[in-house]
Amino acid sequence: MTGAERAAEHPPDPDALAFLARPGLTRLWTAARTRLERNGLRPAGTITLQRLDAEERQDLSLLLARQLTGPIATIRLPDLDARLRASAVGRGLAATLAELGPPLTDRRAARGAAAAERARVWATAETALEASSLSAQPWAGRWLEEIRRGGTLARQEPPTAATVITQAVQTLAVLFPGTGTRPTPATWGRGELATRTTGSAHGLDDGTLLSRLVLRGIALARGVEFPDGAPARRALWRTASVTPDEVSSTVLTYGLRPTGGTWREAALRERADHHMETHLTLRELRALHLEIPPRTRVHVCENPRVVEAAADTGRTAPLICTSGSATTVVLTLLDTLAAADSTLAYHGDFDWPGISLANRVIQRYAAEPWRMRAADYEYLAARTHLHGTPQVLLTGAPVEATWDPELSPAMTALDIALHEEAALDLLLEDLG
Incomplete structure (x- = not known):
């Protein structure tokens, strides 16, 4: 006993x-x-x-x-x-x-057990690497050593770490099969590749640890720097014949009349002539030749209702809608228009998230504030009060408006949130 x-x-x-x-x-x-x-x-x-x-x-x-x-x-x-x-x-x-x-x-025993678990994770990774087509790739050993030194994997629970590194090896082995192996598709959809190696179509979604490890391997294989930003990550995936999802996210546009000669540009011009809005995917943006006359003034709004009203009333000015967030597809389109020497004018909600988004767009593109100054806010606040419109209070921490130092103090003083719809008639006037 x-x-x-x-x-x-x-x-x-x-x-x-x-x-x-x-x-x-x-x-x-x-x-x-x-x-x-x-x-x-x-x-x-x-x-x-x-x-x-x-x-x-x-x-x-x-x-x-x-x-x-x-x-x-x-x-x-x-x-x-x-x-x-x-x-x-x-x-x-x-x-x-x-x-x-x-x-x-028993912390000493716990540390020893944790060290043994970590050793088993790396032993599993090395065994998987050696058994795969990556064993003949000169960059593969350096990839595994960089992951080990980086420490990100070590911060995961051992079972999770072992699964992720094994899946990373399997994914890279599919992309870099070497010679004498079974033929693979010339191009993989990222969801298709993820299903093949993880069982889930979302296993390689942007931001996951697995996708970062695989991208680091692709970067080493291609001899390029690890990508910074979503567009660079998508470009790196394509160097390994992997097509990221470029169709599920769209940007709402209206009145775009590019001068390119393909059917795509012609379709946009025809939709603009018929006062029809258009949702563009990343895939379409990559194929479009968005050449428009230099210094064309392109208005940018936050809420889809502005686009809907512009279409209903037959306005003619080009209009882009962020739909409340600067997603990759939105920024890709605005980047393209800015590179074509367009002049961007931005309007959004007079609330703190709206000011944050406006800061981002105005600073990134040197965009003009479109009815977004303190005087515009005070006028709209007085008009809603005069009309007896129910007031919505501001919530969250105040945000400084980089383009007008008087705007945030005015908003703080009146403590009223005004969404874009409150200025709809004025915005439509500007859209011609």
């Missing part, structure tokens, strides 16, 4: 446990617990308690069977262990601390 089993059969005297739980011994047990957990639960070494008060001196004196008179006590853990065994408690220091709770943790 083990010591723990004997202790369980013979619980300590309740009065003895009640004494050990006295407040005057709390610091002793805390310090002893910390030391034991570092020592592999062995009662070795000493602990020192300083600035003892009268209650602590009294309780420690009774426990140790020696009179303590000063403000400091040095206690050898082997002596404390022996004292507890010989007392009415009838068990050693580790068992006593476990009885007082919470359970002890």
Whole structure:
């Protein structure tokens, strides 16, 4: 029978446990617990308690069977262990601390187990690499070593880390099969590739750890820098014959009349002539020749209702809608228009998220604020008050408007959120 089993059969005297739980011994047990957990639960070494008060001196004196008179006590853990065994408690220091709770943790053993788990993860990765077509790729070993040094994988739970690194090896092996292997598709859809190697179409979605590891491998294989930003990541995927999802996200446009000669540009011009809005995907933007006359003024709004109203009233000015966020497809279109020497004019909601989005667009493109100054806000606030429009209060932390230092103080003072629809008639006037 083990010591723990004997202790369980013979619980300590309740009065003895009640004494050990006295407040005057709390610091002793805390310090002893910390030391034991570092020592592999062995009662070795000493602990020192300083600035003892009268209650602590009294309780420690009774426990140790020696009179303590000063403000400091040095206690050898082997002596404390022996004292507890010989007392009415009838068990050693580790068992006593476990009885007082919470359970002890062998931190040394836990560290050893964690190190062993990490070693197994890297052994799994090395075995998978060696068994794959990557073993013949000169960059593959360096890729695995960079991941090891980076530490990102080590911060995952071992089972998760082992799964992710194995899937990364499998994915890269599919993309770089070497010679003498079964033919693979000339081009993979990213979702198709993810399903093949992870079982989930979303396994390689942007922002996942797996996609970052695979992209790092592709970058090393192609001898390029790791990509910064979504457009660069998509471009890197394409160098490995992987097509990212470029059709699910769209940007809402109206009135675009590019001068290109393909059917795509002609279709946009025809839709503009018929006052029809158009949703463009990233895939379409890559194929379009968005050549428009230099210095064309392109208005940018935040809410789709502005586009709808412009179409209903037959306005002619080109209009782009962010739909409340500067997504990749939105920024791709605006980047293209800015590169074509268009002049962008931006309007959005007068609330703090709207100001944040406006800051981003105006700063990135040196866009003109379109009815987005303090005077515009104050006019709209007064007009809604005059019309008896229910007021919506601002929420969240104030955001400084980079283009007008008077706007944020005016919004803070009036504390009213005004969405784009409040200025719809004025915006439509500007759209011609």
